[in-house]
Amino acid sequence: MKTEITPPKKPFIFYYLIVLLVILLINFLLIPQISQQQITQASYSDFLNMISSGAVKQVQIENNLITFSAEVGGQARIFQTGMMDDPNLIALLYNSGIEFTRVIPQEASPFISFLLSWILPLVLAVAIGQLLMRQFTKNMGGAGAMSFGKSNAKVYVAAQTGKTFADVAGEDEAKAALKEIVDFLHEPEKYKQIGAKLPKGALLVGTPGTGKTLLAQAVAGEANVPFFSISGSEFVEMFVGMGAARVRDLFKQAQEKAPCIVFIDEIDAIGKKRDGTMIGGNDEREQTLNQLLTEMDGFDSSKGVVILAATNRPESLDQALLRPGRFDRRVPVELPDLAGREAILRVHAKDVRTSENIDYRAIALATSGTSGAELANIINEGALLAVKEGRAKVEQRDLEEAIETVLAGYQRKNAVISPEEKKVVSYHEIGHALVAARQSHSAPVHKITIIPRTSGALGYTMQVDENEHYLMSRDEILNKIATLTAGRAAEELIFGQVTSGAANDIEQATKLARTMVTRLGMSDEFGMIALSTVNNMYLGGDTSLACSEQTSTRIDNEVMLIIKNAHEKALSILKNDQAKLHELASYLLEKETITGEEFMDILQKESTALPEPEEETSATPSDTVDEVNI
Ligand code: ADP
Ligand code: ZN
Numbered sequence: 001m002k003t004e005i006t007p008p009k010k011p012f013i014f015y016y017l018i019v020l021l022v023i024l025l026i027n028f029l030l031i032p033q034i035s036q037q038q039i040t041q042a043s044y045s046d047f048l049n050m051i052s053s054g055a056v057k058q059v060q061i062e063n064n065l066i067t068f069s070a071e072v073g074g075q076a077r078i079f080q081t082g083m084m085d086d087p088n089l090i091a092l093l094y095n096s097g098i099e100f101t102r103v104i105p106q107e108a109s110p111f112i113s114f115l116l117s118w119i120l121p122l123v124l125a126v127a128i129g130q131l132l133m134r135q136f137t138k139n140m141g142g143a144g145a146m147s148f149g150k151s152n153a154k155v156y157v158a159a160q161t162g163k164t165f166a167d168v169a170g171e172d173e174a175k176a177a178l179k180e181i182v183d184f185l186h187e188p189e190k191y192k193q194i195g196a197k198l199p200k201g202a203l204l205v206g207t208p209g210t211g212k213t214l215l216a217q218a219v220a221g222e223a224n225v226p227f228f229s230i231s232g233s234e235f236v237e238m239f240v241g242m243g244a245a246r247v248r249d250l251f252k253q254a255q256e257k258a259p260c261i262v263f264i265d266e267i268d269a270i271g272k273k274r275d276g277t278m279i280g281g282n283d284e285r286e287q288t289l290n291q292l293l294t295e296m297d298g299f300d301s302s303k304g305v306v307i308l309a310a311t312n313r314p315e316s317l318d319q320a321l322l323r324p325g326r327f328d329r330r331v332p333v334e335l336p337d338l339a340g341r342e343a344i345l346r347v348h349a350k351d352v353r354t355s356e357n358i359d360y361r362a363i364a365l366a367t368s369g370t371s372g373a374e375l376a377n378i379i380n381e382g383a384l385l386a387v388k389e390g391r392a393k394v395e396q397r398d399l400e401e402a403i404e405t406v407l408a409g410y411q412r413k414n415a416v417i418s419p420e421e422k423k424v425v426s427y428h429e430i431g432h433a434l435v436a437a438r439q440s441h442s443a444p445v446h447k448i449t450i451i452p453r454t455s456g457a458l459g460y461t462m463q464v465d466e467n468e469h470y471l472m473s474r475d476e477i478l479n480k481i482a483t484l485t486a487g488r489a490a491e492e493l494i495f496g497q498v499t500s501g502a503a504n505d506i507e508q509a510t511k512l513a514r515t516m517v518t519r520l521g522m523s524d525e526f527g528m529i530a531l532s533t534v535n536n537m538y539l540g541g542d543t544s545l546a547c548s549e550q551t552s553t554r555i556d557n558e559v560m561l562i563i564k565n566a567h568e569k570a571l572s573i574l575k576n577d578q579a580k581l582h583e584l585a586s587y588l589l590e591k592e593t594i595t596g597e598e599f600m601d602i603l604q605k606e607s608t609a610l611p612e613p614e615e616e617t618s619a620t621p622s623d624t625v626d627e628v629n630i
Contacts, residue, residue, distance in 0.1 A: 019124045026116065039067070042079040044086075050079075051096055059093060059100035161217035161227045168211055168218050169347040169372070170340025177331045178202070178219050181306050185223035185259045188304045199329045200296055201307035203267070203322070205314045206333030207538045209373030212310035213265060215333060219308065220261040228254055228262045232269030232309075235288045243270065243288030251295040251305075259304025267309040271317045289318060296326045312538040335371055338364050338468035344372045348379040355393045363399050366446060366464045370407070378402045404462075409455030417452060424491060425450045425459040426589040427581070428501055431490025432461040432483055433599060434581055435570045439479040445600070449593040458501060464596075474522045477512055478566060484509040485563065486570035490581065493574050513562040517555050518545065525558050 042050075047066065050056045055070040064083040069076055093100045165175050184191055184198045191198055204212040213229075220227035230250060235243040254262045270288045299305055309327055311317065321327050336344055341364035349358070367375060379394075381402035386394045405411075417425075429448050436442045443463035450459035463483075472480075488502040521528035531551065532543040545552055574581055584602055588594055 019121060019128070022124060023116070023120065026120065039078050039080050042081045044081050044084050047079070047081045048092075051092060051098065054096070056096070056098050059098055060103055061100070062103040159227050159229075160224075161221045163214065163217040163221040165218050165222055167221075167347065168214055169343035170336045171211060171215065171333060174204070174215055174331050174333050175218075177329065178215060179222075181308075182219055182222045185219075185225050185261075185304055185306065188259065188302060192302050198301055198306075199327075200299070200301045200305075200325060201309060201327040202329040202331050203314065203317075203327040204308060204310040204331050204333050205538070206310075206312060207335055207371055208312055209371035210333045210335060211372045212333050213263070214372075215331075216261065216263040216308040216310065219306075220263075223259070223261070225304070226257050226260040228257075228260060230262075230264060232264055232266040232271065235270050236285055243284055244291035247288060247291040247295055251299060254305050255299060255303060260306075262305060262307045264307065264309040266311065267321075268311045268313045268316050271309075271311070271321045273316060273318045274320075289321075293320055293326065313536055314538075315536065335369065336375070338368070341367055341370065341375055344375045345379060348376045349394075352379060352383040353393050355395050358394070358396055358399065362396075363403065365466070365468075366400075366403055366462070367407075368465070368468065374406055378406050381405045404449075404453070408457050408460060409453040412452045412454055415452045417458065421458070422450060423585075423589060424495065424499055425501065426585040427490045427494050428487040428499075429459045429461050430581055430585045430588055431486040431488075431493075431570070431574060432505075434577060434584065434603075435486035435489070435573050436461070436463055436479075436483045437600070437603060438573050438577065439482065441473070441476045442479045442483060445596045447593065447595055448588055448599060450588060451592055457504075474516070477516055477520075477522070478562070481509045481512050481563065482566040482570045482573075484512075485567040486574065489567060489570040489574055490585075493571065493578070494581070494585075509563055509566065510559065513559045513566075514555070515543075516562065517558045518543070523558050523562075525554060531555060 047056075047068065050068075050070045050072075055072060057069045057071065057076070059066060059068045061067075061083065066081050066083055067078065068081075069078050071077075090100075165179075168175060181198070181202065204215060206212055216229075217227060228250065230246075235246050250262065254260055270285055270292065272285065272289075274286050274289065296307065307327070314330070322330075338361075342360045345360045345363055349360070363378070367378065370378075378399060379402070382394045382398040385398040385401055385405075386392075389398075391398070429450060433445045433448050436445055443465040445461060446464035447462040448459075449462075452458045453460075484505045485502075487505050488498055491498050491501070516522040517526060518531035519534075521530075531547045532545045534543050536542055545555070547555070580603060584599065587598075587602060591598075
């Protein structure tokens, strides 16, 4: 979409060569060199003879060398002869009226030589630097600090995106919000007549990969207008003043091409809060931001320029950007829900050849929490797998495998894992699965595998819900924590010792328990008190505590208690079910991958303990990709 004219790249040696040449030239011109002329050697007696004949015009004495000019045969020529111990010479020259001088032996004056050897190259280097800089600035199209006059280089190339809303699956709310903009671009008159002011800009907010760029392209495509695209980070360049110049240029060009869409990706790169602290010299970014604000205020929106910007950290944006008349509309672009995921899978599956009976809903169910970009990737990985296995069409199992590839990395089939370790991993995974199955309110086990993945997971247990859930009850969360601790519990129970394989489980369990206490009001100790604030909704959702140190200690205690109880619960479930634990683990060890059905079959046959009723309507919303790191 966006093309840039790259500055012509000449190797630096080129410029050094120029410097060298110039120095040589100056040496050649400035330092007079006698050697350039023809010099004839003469004897001292010739010299005396020529003096007496009146032929000698000028004499120069330097060290022990006499250089003199004389007229021979009507031609001025230069001669040289050696100095003799001649006390009468001076008197003779003087009396003959010849101009003579003694040269103090020195190649050049120290000042000149200093100039030549030090100052000149420096001056040249600076001059060339300036020249280069100017060239860069010009090529980048800015009327930057260094460039004088107006640049006419085209930096931004408007493109027709060819995308429409049909390419964007799901995201109905976002699409509805953007349809108005499309309409406005179609018929600006309609809005002008009634006096309605349309937003100059809309901010697309959401997790990476949710289709923000795609939506912006679709708006341009639907309205059939040019699309200018640039990333916020591209504004902040290495030369001071460039960012502001680029913004100016972008808006100038956009206005020429109006109606059009300008899309600024990662606007947080320039739009961060100006905090007023001068540390770190954020000047460049602030200048760029100020320029952006000025331009947004300056342009006449009735011409039909609409600025769309995308960010995944809206909370870090400067308030000035969000004021009316700027990005006053915020369009959330959320991670897709079940129906959205299914729709996205279908949109992308159109591009590949698939067998007729693919169950997209099953794939969508197994991919809760994934973004549109990941889903697109799953389809592509599935197609790659089909090719690899020599099939002409993508089948269900290709997509199933692709889910794991995308979420957990590629299989490391040739990883060497000792039988002893494999056994530990088998018990660990069955521990998770068994505890999940023996508790009510937890998602059914979909698949268990001990084939290691490139992500570092040595095995994992995948749980897939039958439905999408938006709410989780306290019991469900507690059960989930118990399930997470069950891998480690199985290791303890069977091997009497623990391994590093539970690191990821521990992390997830702790995070869940902490969220229960600090944000969900699910602890007896604190009740409904918000003890932490979310720093970033869209990037990992990290939180920071908003409480006193004493409270923080109490939170830690509460979290520890939750996990300890969950761990004990998991341990007791496994103790009561040791026979099944052994049976399932050795089955998994032998097969390496087992499905949820196989698992349930073994679990239910001649069962000693009654399994929980299996209606599992409400359960954990996401599958557990269980990383077992060494
Ligand atoms: P963002 O800008 O939010 O990071 P992108 O727009 O770059 O995400 O999305 C990356 C890719 O993911 C798109 O090119 C598209 O193939 C796919 N994708 C994301 N969301 C959707 C969606 N809702 N429908 C169809 N494809 C999508
Ligand atoms: Zn685990």
